[in-house]
Structures are given as structure tokens and as C-alpha cells.
Amino acid sequence: MSLPPTLPTHNATYSSAEYWEQRFETEPEYEWFRGYEAFRHLVERDVPRNARILVLGCGNSLMSEDMHLLSGYTHIQSTDLSAVVVERMQRRAQEKQLPPSLAWSVADMTALPFEDGAFDAVVEKGSLDCFLTVVRDPWRVEAPVAALIQSVLRESHRVLKPDGCLISITFSAPHFRAPLLRGGGAFTWRVKHETFGEEWPYFFYTCRCGLKALDEVEAEEATATVRASWLRHRGARAGCRLAATFCNVLTAPHSPSSSR
Numbered sequence: 001m002s003l004p005p006t007l008p009t010h011n012a013t014y015s016s017a018e019y020w021e022q023r024f025e026t027e028p029e030y031e032w033f034r035g036y037e038a039f040r041h042l043v044e045r046d047v048p049r050n051a052r053i054l055v056l057g058c059g060n061s062l063m064s065e066d067m068h069l070l071s072g073y074t075h076i077q078s079t080d081l082s083a084v085v086v087e088r089m090q091r092r093a094q095e096k097q098l099p100p101s102l103a104w105s106v107a108d109m110t111a112l113p114f115e116d117g118a119f120d121a122v123v124e125k126g127s128l129d130c131f132l133t134v135v136r137d138p139w140r141v142e143a144p145v146a147a148l149i150q151s152v153l154r155e156s157h158r159v160l161k162p163d164g165c166l167i168s169i170t171f172s173a174p175h176f177r178a179p180l181l182r183g184g185g186a187f188t189w190r191v192k193h194e195t196f197g198e199e200w201p202y203f204f205y206t207c208r209c210g211l212k213a214l215d216e217v218e219a220e221e222a223t224a225t226v227r228a229s230w231l232r233h234r235g236a237r238a239g240c241r242l243a244a245t246f247c248n249v250l251t252a253p254h255s256p257s258s259s260r
């Protein structure tokens with residue numbers, strides 16, 4: 001059985017920029033996971049109407065358009081690495097007479113061309129997942145892939161306001177995704193998750209800046225305390241060893257050479 005032309009035979013192909021360029025040449029629209037309506041209530045709860053929103057890896061999804069038409073968001077910058085899809089979405093926005101504050105532009109989510117603190121919310125749906133399709137074991141994300149994910153998170157954190165939030169929508173369960181989003185405590189955000197969708201649960205992660213989870217702060221403090229007491233202990237042991245060596249020298253029986 002042959003697959004439809006847009007579907008790759010290997011999952012890892014989703015990490016290739018060329019794949020997306022080719023796919024978008026012929027595909028007018030496609031919605032990964034679920035359309036905006038399925039998680040609209042969660043976005044409306046977390047993101048105020050006047051928010052400046054950045055969408056990463058927007059593809060040919062109608063999410064940005066629906067965020068405007070259904071929820072009334074007016075400042076949405078949608079970005080993608082693919083120039084083909086950005087042009088397609090710009091044309092669509094013109095045809096639909098969407099306001100110019102809904103803009104589409106080419107941007108690599110690992111190096112965003114926006115100023116620090118420019119957005120209240122950054123939203124990604126299935127875009128981080130592309131990088132992870134090359135991973136062989138989700139329990140052990142290989143260093144180069146982890147570095148790519150961290151660069152997207154670092155960039156998102158940088159362009160967010162101090163109380164802004166990153167929203168990440170994915171099929172990836174919390175035991176895999178939450179540690180990646182926490183980034184080893186490198187960010188000021190608190191990561192929490194919810195599910196949506198009836199027949200198949202998808203995950204909606206909110207990383208709220210300035211609210212680093214108390215348990216994370218406590219975990220860091222606990223680590224610092226353990227390290228400090230270990231250093232003290234090591235220092236004390238080194239002191240004992242020095243004292244013991246000193247005592248040994250004082251109490252050691254004199255060798256024939258030293259007794260002369």
C-alpha cells in the first residue's frame with residue numbers, strides 16, 4: 001500500500017526543512033492534532049485579549065486565523081521556517097481581509113528575529129515535535145536534539161515579557177515533555193499541563209514566566225544545601241586526614257636514619 005505523497009515513510013523526515021517546503025508546495029491547509037476550537041478555552045483563560053502573540057512553526061494551520069475570528073486576538077505574529085507556507089498564508093490573510101496586525105513572516109524558531117520581551121505569549125503546536133522525530137529513545141533525548149529544543153525555549157523565554165507564557169501543544173506526555181520544558185531550571189517559568197480532546201488526549205503545557213514552581217526552587221535549594229554540607233564534610237575529612245598525617249608524623253617511631 002503506498003502512502004499519500006505528503007506523508008513521509010520515515011518519521012525522522014519531519015525534522016527536515018526540505019520536506020516541509022515540498023509538502024507546502026501542494027498542500028493548502030492541514031491541522032496537526034486538533035483545531036483551535038478544541039483548546040480555545042485554555043488559551044482564552046491564559047492569554048488576555050490584548051496580548052501580543054507569537055506563533056512558532058505555524059505551517060498551514062488555521063490556528064492564528066481562528067484565534068482572531070473566534071477569540072478576538074488582534075496582535076498575532078505567525079512564523080515558520082518555510083517561505084512557501086508563509087507566502088501562502090499571507091495570500092490567504094489578504095483574501096480573507098484579516099487585519100494587518102495578523103502578520104506572517106519567515107523565522108527560524110531556534111534564532112528568533114524579535115526583541116527581548118516583545119510578546120505576552122508564544123504558542124507552538126507540533127513544532128518542537130518535529131525536532132524530536134529523530135530521537136530513538138524518548139527517555140534519552142540525544143544531546144544535539146536537546147540542544148535544538150533548548151535553543152527554541154531560550155529564544156521563547158527571551159522574547160517573552162517577564163510575566164508572559166509559552167504554550168506548547170503536543171501529543172507528548174508529561175514524563176517526556178515536562179523535563180525538556182523545565183530546561184534544568186534555566187528559565188523563570190513554571191510548567192504545568194492539562195489534556196484536551198475526547199477520543200485521544202493531547203497535552204496543553206503552559207510555561208508561565210516569573211512563577212518558577214516552588215518545588216523546583218526548593219529542589220534547587222535542597223541541592224545547594226546538600227552540596228554545601230558535602231563540601232563541609234569533605235573539608236572536615238581533609239582536615240582530619242591532615243591532622244592524622246601530622247599525628248602520625250609526631251608519633252611515628254624514629255627510623256634508624258632519623259635517630260642518628
Ligand SMILES: C[S@@+](CC[C@H](N)C(=O)[O-])C[C@H]1O[C@@H](n2cnc3c(N)ncnc32)[C@H](O)[C@@H]1O
Nearest residue numbers: 020031032057058059061080081108109125126
Ligand atoms: C508538525 S508542523 C505543525 C504546523 C502547525 N503548527 C499545526 O499545528 O498544524 C511543524 C511546523 O514547524 C515548522 N518548522 C520546522 N522547523 C522549524 C524551525 N526551525 N523554525 C520554524 N519553523 C519550523 C515546519 O515548517 C512546520 O510548518
